[in-house]
Amino acid sequence: MKASGVSAPGAMGVTLLDLPEPPPPGTGQVLIAVEAAGVGPWDRLLNTGGWNVGLRPPAVLGVAGVGRVRAIGPGVQGISVGDRVVAHEAPLPGGSGFWAEQVLVAAAHTAPVPDELEPAAAAALPVNGLTALQVLEALDPGTDQRLLITNGGGGTGSLAIQLAAAAGVEVTATASPSAEERLRSLGAAEVIDYHDPAWPARAQGGFDAALIAAPGTAVTALPLIRDRGHLCSLTSDAPHPERGITSTNLYVRPDPAQLNRLTIDLAQGLLRLTHEPLPLTAGPVAFERVTAGRTAGQKLVLIP
Known part of the structure; x- marks a missing residue:
């Protein structure tokens, strides 16, 4: 099986691999x-x-993708081959x-893909x-409330801008001037150049x-939040809370119901996300570009 991943535990680089096919799906699993x-x-x-997902090198990287169900394990319901x-x-x-x-996954973590997507x-x-x-649900900003997003130009930040703006939240994002x-076309009310040392002022x-998606910005953002407001960091650096502000870190979790909602929104044009497809053999290059x-x-998306 052609693949792209890591050859040994702790290896920093990505290489092309030729691995055995995954085993047949077990109880509650599907082969994709x-x-x-x-x-x-x-x-x-x-x-x-940094993130223990049970990788057993030599192994394939990647924790998200799309494909056709090839085989179904015992106990799986509501999913068919194909x-x-x-x-x-x-x-x-x-x-x-x-x-x-091919990849083996838990059937309970899959969501159907709309035909038009x-x-x-x-x-x-x-x-x-x-x-x-999930971070917006944790922050729970209300209509007409103000939300700060650091690194609004990234993949998560740009989607959070759209979801928040659609809910009537006023969004200020830090990003590069080129973004x-x-x-603004995605719904940000204000975009501030993060290169400017005076951006907090x-x-x-x-x-x-405040949604923290840029490392090192949580401490800077905390004074910008009103008393009893909320901060949630995606970069594991939530500061000690003060002035009644809740300050937490968030780590993404699989959620097929949420994923189903998101794919429908994307298919209907309610969300925008640009992607660049690359062949699977470009895995090492894609990894270097992303990091x-x-x-x-x-x-970036790899196509087998």
């Missing part, structure tokens, strides 16, 4: 013939202890991920989309909530 797989900055954590499904899977029951021709677009969505939805027009404070932040606001 992968059509597209998402690439994200989190993939560098899978083999270094169905197209999308999933965010962690831990990985087969010890390997989606950057391959192409596989590459659906594969770009799971981790960023679920993270954005300003795009983020420009933001003016008084935010009801270096050279994606120009696009989600």
Whole structure:
């Protein structure tokens, strides 16, 4: 089986692999013939202890993707061979991920893909989309409240802007100047250049909530939040709470119901997410681009 992943535990680089096919699905599992797989900055954590997803090198990276169900294990209901499904899977029951021709996943973590949504677009969505939805649920900003998002130009930040703006939340995002027009078109009321050392003063404070998606910005954002407001960090650096502010870290979890909602919204044009498809053999290059932040606001997707 052609794949892209890591050759040994702790290996920092990604290489092309030729691995045995996954075992037949066990109870509650399905085997998927992968059509597209998402690439994200989190993939560098899978083999270094930063995110324990049960990877067993030599193994395939990737915790999200789309494909056709090839085989079904005992106890699986509501899914048939040939169905197209999308999933965010962690831990990985087969010890390997989606950057391959086949992957083994828990059936309970899959969601159907709308017919009108192409596989590459659906594969770009799971981790960023679920993270954005789950962090907004944790922050729970109300209509007409003000939300600060750091790194609004990233995959999660741009989706959070859209979801929040659609709910009537006033969003201020930090991003590079090149992303300003795009983020305003997604619903951001204000976009502030994060390169500017005075960006916190420009933001003016008084935010009801802050979504931290840029490392090192949580402590800076905390004084900008009103008393008894909320801060949630995606970069594991939530500061000690003060002034009645709740301050927490969030780690994405598989949720097929939420994923189903997100794919429907994407198929109906209620969400926008640009993606760049690459062949599976470009896995090492895609990994380097993502970890270096050279994606120009696009989600990289590998196509077997």
